[in-house]
Amino acid sequence: MDNSEIAKVFEEIADLLELTGGDKFRIRSYRNAGVVIEGLPESLKSLYAAGEEHLLGIPGIGESLRGKIVELLTTGRCAYHDELLKEMPAGMLEILKVSGVGPKRASLIHKELGVSSVEELEKAAHAGKLRDLPGMGETSEQKILKAIKDLKARSGKFRISVAMKYAAEFTGYIKEVSGTQDVVPAGSLRRWKDEIGDLDILATCKDPAKVMDHFVRHPDIKEVLSKGDTKSTVVLKVGLQVDLRVLDKKSFGAALQYFTGSKSHNVALRDRAKRMGLKISEYGVFKEDGEKPVAGKKEEEVYKAVGLPWIPPELRENRGEIEAAEEGRLPESLRVEDIRGDLHSHTRESDGGATLEEMAEAAMKRGYEYLAVTDHSKAVGIAHGLDEKRVLAQIEAIDALNRKLKEAKKKFTVLKGTEVDIRADGTLDHPESLLKRLDCVVASVHSSFGMSRDEMTLRILKAIRTGRISIIGHPTGRLIGEREPFELDMEAVMTEAKKYGVALELNSYPDRLDLNDIHCKLAKEKGVLVAISTDAHSTSHFDNISYGVHTARRGWLERKDILNTRPLKELLKILKR
């Protein structure tokens, strides 16, 4: 079992306990364990293989949960989980996903009406059976019917680039209301998560009602889910949910902290405050008895009040950042300006939209020192991949361009490269003699995604062992919202990459963003260099670098962990290895 599967079992146990009326703190423990395990860079499986003592010291995992992890790893089952499933049918877990139906209502409906699946719930609602239950009426019944419909049509999550677009639109729109002060996106967008569930916007204004009235009139809105004095929730026509919160300026820092999350970071922070005799809410930090806030205007003050330095939003996932902050070992924030060049780009020779010269010009304009041109190899026929002859011609063109740049006294170098296809059998799609002549060899998988985990791992290990590649491109092959990452033993790949001096790419294209944040953390632990590239297919794609940089920040990576923060000379030395 991998980490996600184990996390899912614990999350299900939490749900089942809620449905059966279990202790709420025990429920919290299971839920928290799910979150912790999901964010663990190393697999529990390999930690356990190295000795059970390696499972000690994972925050939130105590004696009992450790035992269940071992049980799951060794037997693939958890007796406690099975036991609970005997009491409560699995279909009830689906019912909890219906918005507006929580554990209390779900178990009431189960007990009173014998409903045990979403289908049965829908039938019961249609038959008008829900309205007679205590605490429910006809309105609730209709809401549930609608929620079931929405669940079925659920558009799911949105790529961060899409959410960014709407964030810009809505912050601009809200600022049209006179008297608004700050209007900023918060939530998972501010934490730069690769997928955004809903968009959270925070505004300060003396007259919140006016802001709310304006907000719910935006033409992109399909439906207003709730509208209050300080908080409203709407759903856009594209399916994205947008939450707006309006507060007074004196609470801005506390509100921004609260609204940025994550939930589990906030729980941990508030727990810490409580132990210090303080209370944190979106209105400020308060002494337990006092009414006057001790902090609230600025986010920094909130952290300071609980004895911590400000924690960058990208780290706020309760993955050890509070402990690191306390001990003064937060990673130094990587900046977009730290990137000195791009190591993965395409020209019109393959499937790019711009010429070699145009790409070089655009990279230079960004202030880069270098750009690796890495067009596809012939196996990727759909992208007009280059055969050996065309690569040789491109090498000459690049040499000529570099001479021209030198004559013009430009401090910029185009690196000769390729994105060579890793064939299904793990061999590379260019001969070794050709690869030897290139500065930067990105090797990527473009086909046969459906291989088994073992086959795919071996395929990539084989490519690494050729000793002819510099970087593994988009190492999991995922396309967010379209294609799942392929099965891969990432730890084995990283171990081998380290051995052969191969870097792993963090592809900044917002549909890809792989390595992801957790992989980045693993790379850091394994001492593997990460190349943050854009895979630019046009000059405008270079802008995507910020998605990559912020994802790297989410993975605790620093400047020294990144290959292309190096100056050209140092980079070439590393690439030669």
Place this chain on the structure above:
DNA sequence: GCCGTTTTCGGCCCGACTGTTTTCAGTCG
């Protein structure tokens, strides 16, 4: 079920909105 600048026992984050209620429970984030 976890955990310890109060603690190996006794705590465990905090508030907004809605519907069905006349004071609040349930849900959500």
